[in-house]
Amino acid sequence: MAKKLSRAVVFGLVLSSTMAIAKNAFQDGIGAYATGKYRNMFAEDGHSQKEIQAKIDAAYQQLFHGDKQTQAIAFDAGSNANGPLMYVTDWANHDVRTEGMSYGMMITVELGKKNEFDAIWNWAKTYMYIADPKVPSYQFFAWSCKTDGTHNSEGAAPDGESYFAMALLFASNRWGDGRGIYDYHAEAEKLLTAMVHRPLITAPGKYGPHTVGPMMNPDPPMILFVPDVFGQAFTDPSYHLPAFYELWARWGPKEDRAFWAEAAETSRVFFVKTTNPVTGLAPSYANFDGTPHVNRFPQSGEFGYDAWRTASNWSVDWSWWHKAPAEQDLSDRIQKFFASQGVDKYGPVFTLDGKDLGATPGLTHEDHPIGLMGTNAVAGLAAKDRATEKKFTEALWNAPIPSGQNRYYDGMLYLMSFLHVSGEFRVWKPRTGE
Structure with a gap:
């Protein structure tokens, strides 16, 4: 407290x-x-x-x-209840990163490629988003995943979240908001709020207790x-x-x-x-x-x-x-x-x-x-x-x-x-x- x-x-x-x-x-x-x-x-x-x-x-x-x-570097990955799925991969390292996914969303919103934008965002929300409130990176995105969606790391990298939030606001302004995960403005606001205000969450980790807080230093x-909270920020x-x-x-x-x-x-x-x-x-x-x-x-x-x-x-x-x-x-x-x-x-x-x-x-x-x-x-x-x-x-x-x-x-x-x-x-x- x-x-x-x-x-x-x-x-x-x-x-x-x-x-x-x-x-x-x-x-x-x-x-x-x-x-x-x-x-x-x-x-x-x-x-x-x-x-x-x-x-x-x-x-x-x-x-x-x-x-x-x-x-x-972008690959179709089938579909789910929210529609088509697409991921952007670091080909040399065989993983999917929030960096590349958020860049992919920014590129597609700037070029007016709504189908690809939605498919990349759907993959990110389906596989990368951490929805479990007990996990220290709750409300953020796992920075690296395998191409099947398995997490390589539960950690988050703020450059990805920053580009996700900006791309979503541009999408809202360019195309208007849809429902669910395609309510772009609402999704951006939730992410921006978490970046600034997300409370500290601690859970056991491989090397001892692992604590994660907001992405912005106050x-x-x-x-x-x-x-992640460790040593000097x-x-x-x-x-x-x-x-x-x-x-x-x-x-x-x-x-x-x-x-x-x-x-x-x-x-x-x-x-x-x-x-x-x-x-x-x-x-x-x-x-x-x-x-x-x-x-x-x-x-x-x-x-x-x-x-x-x-x-x-x-x-x-x-x-x-x-x-x-x-x-x-x-x-x-x-x-x-x-x-x-x-x-x-x-x-x-x-x-x-x-x-x-x-x-x-x-x-x-x-x-x-x-x-x-x-x-x-x-x-x-x-x-x-x-x-x-x-x-x-x-x-x-x-x-x-x-x-x-x-x-x-x-x-x-x-x-x-x-x-x-x-x-x-x-x-x-x-x-x-x-």
Whole structure:
């Protein structure tokens, strides 16, 4: 009881102390959210809309409906009482992850593919959602499952929940709500509430008692790497999505809107703290003050596979909201750094000060990963150096659609990055008011 009271008191203090900042954060800025105008950097470079759309269509067709052995990452899986089922798989590791499932939902709602969206969500709710209130990860999703739905882990990864919630709200606004699990807005609200308020649940575990709480740290209001309670809490810079938090501050549960507005401001400041002041590279895992979290994960001091996404996150935030000019400097830094490595030559893993560490042992990404090419191109949305930005835009344009053993992560980032750079990754607002 003492723990619950303490958490409630802390959360209440956070809300009351941030109202002034939150009020400012509710201003719509001058980005794409307010103007409805999204940059199409491919078109700026002279590519026709017909050519751009053809590339988007080809990538979607290959990744979602291509050859099952060499191209596809999405697979039909029969049906149940709620309709068709589909999963997105990490082909190299033979599992289904909330990361990929939520990315799949985001891609399909942006492209207007309602049938595939519903089938992916149905599989996630059927197999990944933890509905037993006695299980510590209750109301969250098991981050990794076998393709038959068996859980590889009962743990949850907040990047998946974040994309699930945002994709569901976009679906609600784009298509309207249905019944049951297809009441998209209700499902998103339940998930957002759990992310902030889910009480601590403890159960016996393999290595002793296992406790899980909410996915958001109350003060500072910041996404956690995992909601599991053990030792020092920390975050993953690539999980920070202030562009989404701004929307949740408008469309999410009313009692938490000020919290999400403050979380957006907190993440913007955090991006500056956690990135190297010269290279713009972010660590894989970080403490709340931005320093690398090396207590449990020594490799967190490296710019690794998770960290690829961080630049995309701050750049989309700038594109949509134009609230943090420092994000432009961050994009200039990271593009300048990778340009110095050779736009078509850099590897996947670096020290934060820019030493190339090569591929992580045990992983088989190509030396020049297409997923990182994509996120570096998205950084151009915020960059001021247009000449350098164009080099990365063209590198993504000329990159092949990922195929083969490692098509999952590279493929997801490739297609989402292509949507961002082409101006086709958009905010779907409520059809009648907010």
